Amino acid sequence: xxxxxxxxxxxxxxxxxxxxxxxxxxxxxxxxxxxxxxxxxxxxxxxxxxxxxxxxxxxxxxxxxxxxxxxxxxxxxxxxxxxxxxxxxxxxxxxxxxxxxxxxxxxxxxxxxxxxxxxxxxxxxxxxxxxxxxxxxxxxxxxxxxxxxxxxxxxxxxxxxxxxxxxxxxxxxxxxxxxxxxxxxxxxxxxxxxxxxxxxxxxxxxxxxxxxxxxxxxxxxxxxxxxxxxxxxxxxx
Amino acid sequence: xxxxxxxxxxxxxxxxxxxxxxxxxxxxxxxxxxxxxxxxxxxxxxxxxxxxxxxxxxxxxxxxxxxxxxxxxxxxxxxxxxxxxxxxxxxxxxxxxxxxxxxxxxxxxxxxxxxxxxxxxxxxxxxxxxxxxxxxxxxxxxxxxxxxxxxxxxxxxxxxxxxxxxxxxxxxxxxxxxxxxxxxxxxxxxxxxxxxxxxxxxxxxxxxxxxxxxxxxxxxxxxxxxxxxxxxxxxxxxxxxxxxxxxxxxxxxxxxxxxxxxxxxxxxxxxxxxxxxxxxxxxxxxxxxxxxxxxxxxxxxxxxxxxxxxxxxxxxxxxxxxxxxxxxxxxxxxxxxxx
Numbered sequence: 001x002x003x004x005x006x007x008x009x010x011x012x013x014x015x016x017x018x019x020x021x022x023x024x025x026x027x028x029x030x031x032x033x034x035x036x037x038x039x040x041x042x043x044x045x046x047x048x049x050x051x052x053x054x055x056x057x058x059x060x061x062x063x064x065x066x067x068x069x070x071x072x073x074x075x076x077x078x079x080x081x082x083x084x085x086x087x088x089x090x091x092x093x094x095x096x097x098x099x100x101x102x103x104x105x106x107x108x109x110x111x112x113x114x115x116x117x118x119x120x121x122x123x124x125x126x127x128x129x130x131x132x133x134x135x136x137x138x139x140x141x142x143x144x145x146x147x148x149x150x151x152x153x154x155x156x157x158x159x160x161x162x163x164x165x166x167x168x169x170x171x172x173x174x175x176x177x178x179x180x181x182x183x184x185x186x187x188x189x190x191x192x193x194x195x196x197x198x199x200x201x202x203x204x205x206x207x208x209x210x211x212x213x214x215x216x217x218x219x220x221x222x223x224x225x226x227x228x229x230x231x232x233x234x235x236x237x
Numbered sequence: 238x239x240x241x242x243x244x245x246x247x248x249x250x251x252x253x254x255x256x257x258x259x260x261x262x263x264x265x266x267x268x269x270x271x272x273x274x275x276x277x278x279x280x281x282x283x284x285x286x287x288x289x290x291x292x293x294x295x296x297x298x299x300x301x302x303x304x305x306x307x308x309x310x311x312x313x314x315x316x317x318x319x320x321x322x323x324x325x326x327x328x329x330x331x332x333x334x335x336x337x338x339x340x341x342x343x344x345x346x347x348x349x350x351x352x353x354x355x356x357x358x359x360x361x362x363x364x365x366x367x368x369x370x371x372x373x374x375x376x377x378x379x380x381x382x383x384x385x386x387x388x389x390x391x392x393x394x395x396x397x398x399x400x401x402x403x404x405x406x407x408x409x410x411x412x413x414x415x416x417x418x419x420x421x422x423x424x425x426x427x428x429x430x431x432x433x434x435x436x437x438x439x440x441x442x443x444x445x446x447x448x449x450x451x452x453x454x455x456x457x458x459x460x461x462x463x464x465x466x467x468x469x470x471x472x473x474x475x476x477x478x479x480x481x482x483x484x485x486x487x488x489x490x491x492x493x494x495x496x497x498x499x500x501x502x503x504x505x506x507x508x509x510x511x512x513x514x515x516x517x518x519x520x521x522x523x524x525x526x527x528x529x530x531x532x533x534x535x536x537x538x539x540x541x542x543x544x545x546x547x548x549x550x551x552x553x554x555x556x557x558x559x560x561x562x563x564x565x566x567x568x569x570x571x572x573x574x575x576x
Contacts, residue, residue, distance in 0.1 A: 034563070036326050036329065036330055036563055036564065037561050037562070037563040038561070039330070039333070040333045040334065040336075040337045040560040041560050041561060043337070044337065044560070054337075054338060069282070069285075069286075069323075070285075070323055070326065073285060073286075073288075073289045073323070073326065073327055073330075074326060074330050076289055077289055077292060077327050077330040077331050077334070078330050078331075078333075078334045080292075080293050081292075081293065081296075081330070081331045081334035081335055081338075082334055082338060084293055084296075084297070085307055085334065085335055085338040085339060086338055207293065208293035208294050208297060209290075209293075210293075211289065211290055212286075212289060214286070
């Protein structure tokens with residue numbers, strides 16, 4: 001099944017193309033704050049590079065985040081409208097899962113991490129691998145890197161962009177040198193591979209209902225900081 | 238020519254189908270008031286999240302109600318300028334994707350141009366040139382409409398928009414959000430002359446407006462009444478406040494009409510639904526021999542039919558965008574001289 005995958009959760013448009021388990025192309029377009037301006041041009045560029053047209057694509061994969069809230073809204077909106085207007089299925093994939101997928105042949109606990117933007121907060125999740133596949137263990141984590149260390153009880157591999165900074169904090173905290181680090185960033189092909197595996201089994205999402213993965217705890221924190229006073233003032237009068 | 242319009246510049250997720258720039262086949266608006274009212278105003282992050290959830294459903298509904306399919310859409314017009322950046326980008330991302338997959342032209346529209354077209358859509362007979370007052374929760378703007386897609390900015394508010402003043406007064410008086418409709422209702426039972434509130438910048442020869450001082454005057458009057466232990470006639474406050482806003486809006490618009498020697502004015506935006514504003518405009522214009530036009534009530538507040546109509550006009554003039562279309566949250570209406 002030919003699937004186009006994209007992830008816009010960071011400051012890049014990651015777009016990849018797969019056919020079943022085979023990667024046809026995997027591109028990262030650095031965009032800084034221009035991900036919206038460039039997204040469709042980039043999608044078109046990837047299709048042309050592969051010598052394919054939109055009509056050759058059988059499904060879509062979308063990185064749902066966590067990550068930049070603005071970024072994931074662009075990816076989710078583009079993904080759902082691509083699926084809606086072509087009548088092809090779409091499957092959302094956690095950006096943390098797509099990151100961890102890159103380390104699927106490593107037989108340690110995999111911990112993927114995404115920077116949550118302000119204040120050193122991170123999003124993270126744990127995965128175990130086997131048979132070229134990964135599955136999530138436990139819940140998503142939102143907090144600081146040092147507290148994440150307390151959840152790691154065994155040798156592990158960290159997967160993240162700028163992974164060294166997390167590795168040093170966590171290894172120091174655990175007084176352990178069994179923490180490996182893999183430098184990685186969201187990949188369109190990883191999103192497409194994960195989506196293709198599910199779409200082939202008929203496990204697609206409801207196209208119009210596709211929604212970003214914001215992670216509630218992070219949202220709650222941001223809202224307490226930014227809007228609590230305003231809500232209070234509004235209630236008082 | 239069937240144009241799909243998309244509008245997500247603030248807190249309304251809207252999509253519409255308009256044929257040939259004049260016939261509204263569908264006009265779907267999902268508003269988010271329930272989500273924002275506890276904060277006493279629009280919270281940008283909440284608005285952007287809700288747009289992302291609703292955009293597909295709203296577009297689908299616009300097609301369903303219009304009795305058409307995506308294959309029938311010949312162009313996509315979207316509000317790309319003026320609004321909340323996070324909100325704008327959801328609509329623009331959807332529009333770009335549809336333009337790409339359907340291989341139809343994409344047209345980015347300025348939100349104010351949309352409002353100007355709301356009136357042209359309701360009243361195709363409005364003569365050109367004319368003077369247009371756009372008055373809403375986010376804008377108070379006087380524009381000289383020279384022709385289709387040719388504008389000259391005359392003036393705007395230097396602080397609060399007129400609709401914002403309604404919202405803030407309603408919030409102060411604990412009447413709920415948005416303030417326009419509730420003040421309009423209360424005012425019908427009040428005495429418009431009970432309080433002599435200021436008419437800011439009424440005598441100024443410019444086309445600038447200011448409403449924040451008026452808001453303060455009302456809050457002071459309210460506190461004064463309270464301190465003296467006198468009754469608080471909410472209806473009178475609402476009626477006197479509304480009268481002050483209406484007086485300024487009508488006087489400035491008519492002055493612009495006289496100065497520009499036009500035979501017609503159009504009033505558009507959410508506040509153009511206000512019953513007293515419509516009444517005073519009608520009287521004053523009648524006296525001066527000037528015609529006044531208002532959009533249908535369904536086209537007063539933010540909607541996508543007006544965006545589709547504006548997009549259609551731009552498309553006919555060959556003004557289309559490519560896939561690199563981006564959002565611009567704060568930019569004046571493009572001034573285009575006769576051509």
